[in-house]
Amino acid sequence: MDEVLTTREMAEADRLAMAGGASGPALMDRAGAAVADAVCRRRPAGARAMVVCGPGNNGGDGFVAARVLAARGYRVELFLLGSRDALKGDAAQAAARWSGAARPLTEAQPAAADVVVDALFGAGLARDLDGEALAAVERINASGTPVVAVDVPSGLDGDTGRVRGAAVRASETVTFFRLKPGHLLYPGRRLCGPVRVADIGIPESVLEAIRPQTRRNGPSVFGDAFRAPDEEGHKYGRGHALVVSGGVEATGAPRLAARCALRIGAGLVTVASPSDALAVHAAALTAVMVRRADTPADLAALLADRRRNAVALGPALGVGAETRERVATALRSGAHVVLDADALTSFEGEADALAGLVGERPERGVVVTPHTGEFARLCRGRADIGEAESKLAAARAAAAALGVVVVLKGPDTVVAAPDGRAAINANGTPWLGTAGSGDSLTGMTAGLLAQSVPAYEAACAAVWLHAEAGARIGPGLIAEDLSEALPAVLREYFAGQGA
Numbered sequence: 335m336d337e338v339l340t341t342r343e344m345a346e347a348d349r350l351a352m353a354g355g356a357s358g359p360a361l362m363d364r365a366g367a368a369v370a371d372a373v374c375r376r377r378p379a380g381a382r383a384m385v386v387c388g389p390g391n392n393g394g395d396g397f398v399a400a401r402v403l404a405a406r407g408y409r410v411e412l413f414l415l416g417s418r419d420a421l422k423g424d425a426a427q428a429a430a431r432w433s434g435a436a437r438p439l440t441e442a443q444p445a446a447a448d449v450v451v452d453a454l455f456g457a458g459l460a461r462d463l464d465g466e467a468l469a470a471v472e473r474i475n476a477s478g479t480p481v482v483a484v485d486v487p488s489g490l491d492g493d494t495g496r497v498r499g500a501a502v503r504a505s506e507t508v509t510f511f512r513l514k515p516g517h518l519l520y521p522g523r524r525l526c527g528p529v530r531v532a533d534i535g536i537p538e539s540v541l542e543a544i545r546p547q548t549r550r551n552g553p554s555v556f557g558d559a560f561r562a563p564d565e566e567g568h569k570y571g572r573g574h575a576l577v578v579s580g581g582v583e584a585t586g587a588p589r590l591a592a593r594c595a596l597r598i599g600a601g602l603v604t605v606a607s608p609s610d611a612l613a614v615h616a617a618a619l620t621a622v623m624v625r626r627a628d629t630p631a632d633l634a635a636l637l638a639d640r641r642r643n644a645v646a647l648g649p650a651l652g653v654g655a656e657t658r659e660r661v662a663t664a665l666r667s668g669a670h671v672v673l674d675a676d677a678l679t680s681f682e683g684e685a686d687a688l689a690g691l692v693g694e695r696p697e698r699g700v701v702v703t704p705h706t707g708e709f710a711r712l713c714r715g716r717a718d719i720g721e722a723e724s725k726l727a728a729a730r731a732a733a734a735a736l737g738v739v740v741v742l743k744g745p746d747t748v749v750a751a752p753d754g755r756a757a758i759n760a761n762g763t764p765w766l767g768t769a770g771s772g773d774s775l776t777g778m779t780a781g782l783l784a785q786s787v788p789a790y791e792a793a794c795a796a797v798w799l800h801a802e803a804g805a806r807i808g809p810g811l812i813a814e815d816l817s818e819a820l821p822a823v824l825r826e827y828f829a830g831q832g833a
């Protein structure tokens with residue numbers, strides 16, 4: 335159920351279902367009935383339900399919902415954008431079975447209703463809202479009346495999560511068969527409210543032909559790649575992560591990362607520290623080791639030991655030529671690499687230079703974990719990425735251009751692989767937006783790479799486990815808590831695998 339379908343893929347699912355014998359009106363009937371069910375859970379029979387319908391099949395779903403609700407004893411009023419005669423196909427059939435009136439949308443007064451069904455536009459939204467539709471959406475939002483949105487809140491672009499002119503603020507959304515990107519990407523996610531995915535009779539087998547490339551992030555994405563350690567295994571079998579530290583005033587971030595790398599299961603973790611910070615690290619660390627590394631050559635020497643098979647650079651490392659050199663050293667070693675923060679900003683406007691370094695050794699995994707600002711700096715000058723239609727598209731374009739796995743962080747973190755796979759994360763908490771949270775994620779990613787989890791799955795697992803840990807802590811979360819919350823999260827995760 336974690337596949338996420340674009341508007342085009344959803345239309346294909348619909349087409350394949352019909353080619354396989356499903357009828358359009360039957361699909362619409364189930365869709366409309368699922369919407370009516372949502373209304374019934376929210377308001378008792380006898381309540382005043384206002385259904386606003388648009389000129390396409392989203393409106394058709396609204397006509398079905400109106401009919402079902404009226405039959406269940408609701409006082410239903412239906413308002414239509416455009417004329418009833420102009421409806422086509424399945425929507426026209428659904429309208430023909432609605433025996434009530436279809437009044438002009440301009441007359442809709444949502445404040446007078448107990449619940450609004452928003453069936454103006456769904457997947458067919460083709461331009462920004464204006465005129466009557468815009469005014470209706472504004473009245474709905476101003477009314478304070480609860481809204482059940484059909485498929486997506488009208489005005490929300492289902493592929494990008496963006497608002498086209500204006501969009502309904504829904505109390506909940508009922509969508510069909512699978513989620514769409516706009517349900518998971520902000521601001522769409524906020525406008526949808528809780529999203530229910532209704533089964534309308536499209537067979538699962540259509541997915542084999544569609545092969546969706548986007549998923550909601552979760553164990554279904556990475557569960558096969560990240561499994562509990564082998565019973566007979568030992569620490570050397572679980573890899574060795576190296577975290578590169580900045581100077582004496584910048585030791586906290588690498589320590590947070592190192593601790594998370596160890597907690598997530600790396601067999602060994604070492605902090606590579608410049609001389610001035612060695613004593614600080616040595617005093618603060620116990621299970622994590624410390625080694626001296628003052629220059630890029632020192633780092634190269636540490637990485638010459640191939641058992642150190644994953645390296646994390648960036649947190650509090652400083653921006654500039656020396657960091658670039660360290661990044662180049664790491665990328666030229668045989669280790670898997672995670673680049674974050676200053677390691678990325680040191681390539682500001684020079685994504686191509688970074689891609690060149692990555693391309694020298696395409697066989698090993700590289701993950702970059704920028705937040706929006708770092709991403710914009712790194713990709714400056716790349717119009718193909720900067721002007722992408724959504725966060726999802728931007729992460730995908732950057733992953734393809736750089737040849738790395740991109741973790742574009744935020745409340746709707748997107749993980750994208752160069753081959754087009756992408757996952758949108760949805761289990762976080764705003765409390766994760768705190769100092770050191772990103773450093774912890776970097777460390778988790780490095781810890782998973784050290785365990786030989788492939789880069790895309792490692793990034794997806796790190797993002798999900800990090801968010802899961804954060805969501806359990808919630809209010810008052812500080813970055814130090816994340817590594818401490820991991821054992822319980824991992825225990826449950828492995829239990830879910832039957833491990």
Ligand SMILES: NC(=O)C1=CN([C@@H]2O[C@H](COP(=O)(O)OP(=O)(O)OC[C@H]3O[C@@H](n4cnc5c(N)ncnc54)[C@H](O)[C@@H]3O)[C@@H](O)[C@H]2O)[C@@H](O)CC1
Pocket residue numbers: 344345347348361362365388389390391392393394395454455456457458459460461462463464467484485486510534
């Ligand atoms: N598997 C499927 O694809 C199913 C689709 N169903 C419903 O069908 C919907 C998609 O139907 P459609 O493709 O007909 O598209 P919509 O009903 O979302 O909208 C298309 C209509 O709106 C008009 N329009 C688009 N943007 C406008 C704007 N900004 N201002 C004014 N008019 C605008 C178009 O000219 C067209 O008439 C889905 O969202 C879903 O609700 C369901 O019936 C169930 C099955």
Ligand SMILES: [K+]
Pocket residue numbers: 392452453454455456483484485486487488
């Ligand atoms: K809608």
